[in-house]
Amino acid sequence: MIKRIKELFAKMSQRQILELVETIIVYKLPRLSREEIQQMLGFSDIDVKQTRFYQDVYGEGKQEEAVALVFRLLNRRFGELDSNLVEQIQKLNVSQLEELAEALLEFSSQKDLETWLQQSNV
Incomplete structure (x- = not known):
């Protein structure tokens, strides 16, 4: 050993x-x-x-903040989201979450969100 x-x-x-x-x-x-x-x-x-440790922790924190922000925006716009949508959004990386945050400004319904997630291959 x-x-x-x-x-x-x-x-x-x-x-x-x-x-x-x-x-x-x-x-x-x-x-x-x-x-x-x-x-x-x-x-x-x-x-x-x-250091790799710092980079990993920083990346995780950034991911969590982005997810929280997107959920606040979506919940404010559409109310409580379907659990399937929540699960899909949690799988997004930071750049996808940033794209979603911009795209959701033009969404008029949860259906638009579902379409966006399908087109993003999530």
Whole structure:
């Protein structure tokens, strides 16, 4: 097992190893701020925004915000949506959600939304 771990680490770049360590620490010490973790480990010269962990978390947050905004707009326009439509919208990526947000300004009914989702192959 140790041999396998050594082989794995030998293939990783220093940056990948630091990202892995940072990710583990973030999960193990969730109450510490990013700055506290960097200071504790002496990572002051690393731009955390460039790490894969940060990018993943940022992307997930952006996705959640976009979904929430689209649902608020659609619910205000058409009332409560059918659960099938909700499920389809939740599968959209950020750029599709942005397109939907623009398109819904011209929708006059939920049928327009259904048509848009079908044309978008969702």
